[in-house]
Amino acid sequence: KVKKLKGEGIQTCNDELKAEVVNEQRLIAGLRESIKQHQLFIVYQPIVDSKTREVWGVEALVRWQFQTELVRPDHFIPLAEKSGFILELGLWVLQQACTEFLLLEDCQNKHLSVNVSALQMQTESFFTHVQSVLETTGFDPHKLHLEITESALMTDDQQVLDSVMSLKAMGISLSIDDFGTGYSNLSQLTVLPANILKIDKSFVDASAKERDVILRAASLIASELKFLTVAEGVETEAQVNELTLRGIDLLQGYYFAKPMNLGKLSQWLKQQAN
Ligand code: C2E
Ligand code: MG
Numbered sequence: 001k002v003k004k005l006k007g008e009g010i011q012t013c014n015d016e017l018k019a020e021v022v023n024e025q026r027l028i029a030g031l032r033e034s035i036k037q038h039q040l041f042i043v044y045q046p047i048v049d050s051k052t053r054e055v056w057g058v059e060a061l062v063r064w065q066f067q068t069e070l071v072r073p074d075h076f077i078p079l080a081e082k083s084g085f086i087l088e089l090g091l092w093v094l095q096q097a098c099t100e101f102l103l104l105e106d107c108q109n110k111h112l113s114v115n116v117s118a119l120q121m122q123t124e125s126f127f128t129h130v131q132s133v134l135e136t137t138g139f140d141p142h143k144l145h146l147e148i149t150e151s152a153l154m155t156d157d158q159q160v161l162d163s164v165m166s167l168k169a170m171g172i173s174l175s176i177d178d179f180g181t182g183y184s185n186l187s188q189l190t191v192l193p194a195n196i197l198k199i200d201k202s203f204v205d206a207s208a209k210e211r212d213v214i215l216r217a218a219s220l221i222a223s224e225l226k227f228l229t230v231a232e233g234v235e236t237e238a239q240v241n242e243l244t245l246r247g248i249d250l251l252q253g254y255y256f257a258k259p260m261n262l263g264k265l266s267q268w269l270k271q272q273a274n
């Protein structure tokens with residue numbers, strides 16, 4: 001009785017796998033309806049100047065309320081990529097974030113940063129889509145930043161490089177997201193028209209030694225290439241102090257504020273101004 005039969009384990013495994021596939025299909029089908037059903041919304045997380053503590057801007061982060069579940073983007077973005085829905089989703093996020101952001105009273109000199117998937121960048125129509133969002137919303141391209149993971153940028157895909165150049169020419173900046181987690185080819189970094197390096201939270205949390213290595217590397221690259229540096233996932237005052245001392249320009253994390261909807265953000269910005 002105690003001993004498990006060999007076959008049983010395999011059976012359970014298969015069942016689990018099947019359940020996972022079914023759940024994935026359920027989510028993908030749900031995602032396709034999410035825009036029409038008004039289940040997607042955006043939350044904004046402030047990004048703060050380390051020296052002055054003034055608000056530099058916000059990062060837009062998408063949320064999906066599917067029936068009773070709030071599905072995490074780490075979970076549904078990969079599914080959106082797998083199913084191709086990411087193109088529609090990405091465009092919706094950009095349009096929505098630019099529109100909402102302009103409704104803020106205090107948005108004038110603040111920046112908006114929006115995450116973009118590698119698959120979007122690989123699409124020929126990406127640039128014209130961005131252009132039309134800017135035209136229809138009247139958003140200032142110099143205030144818009146697109147966040148792309150370093151692995152997505154470390155490519156020889158001509159389509160991606162063309163998109164990047166066209167965006168840049170229009171005045172839009174690029175941020176390298178999750179810096180340190182990919183395989184940055186340093187020589188390629190020098191030719192990329194990016195302006196911001198976002199140091200991944202895993203390094204903010206790493207051991208003192210690891211942190212030292214990545215912070216030194218990031219600062220060196222940033223000063224050579226005239227990039228700004230952002231540290232993500234800053235949760236404690238000790239981290240704020242260290243990162244500021246180390247010359248990190250901008251800070252983002254729960255220490256300052258969690259991502260919030262537009263109404264909350266508007267209140268939060270007013271409080272900061274007082
Ligand atoms: P990311 O772009 O690196 O965003 C940072 C993530 O860290 C966000 O998770 C944010 O809520 C979380 N975070 C910020 N500060 C703290 C902190 O102090 N502590 C902790 N524990 N977490 C913190 P979120 O919103 O769940 O998003 C996860 C990832 O999903 C994002 O990572 C991004 O890669 C992706 N994502 C989110 N929205 C979009 C989108 O509109 N389009 C695309 N393509 N990807 C998106
Ligand atoms: Mg990001």
Ligand code: MG
Binds near residue numbers: 198200232
């Ligand atoms: Mg990141």
Ligand code: MG
Binds near residue numbers: 178
């Ligand atoms: Mg991330």
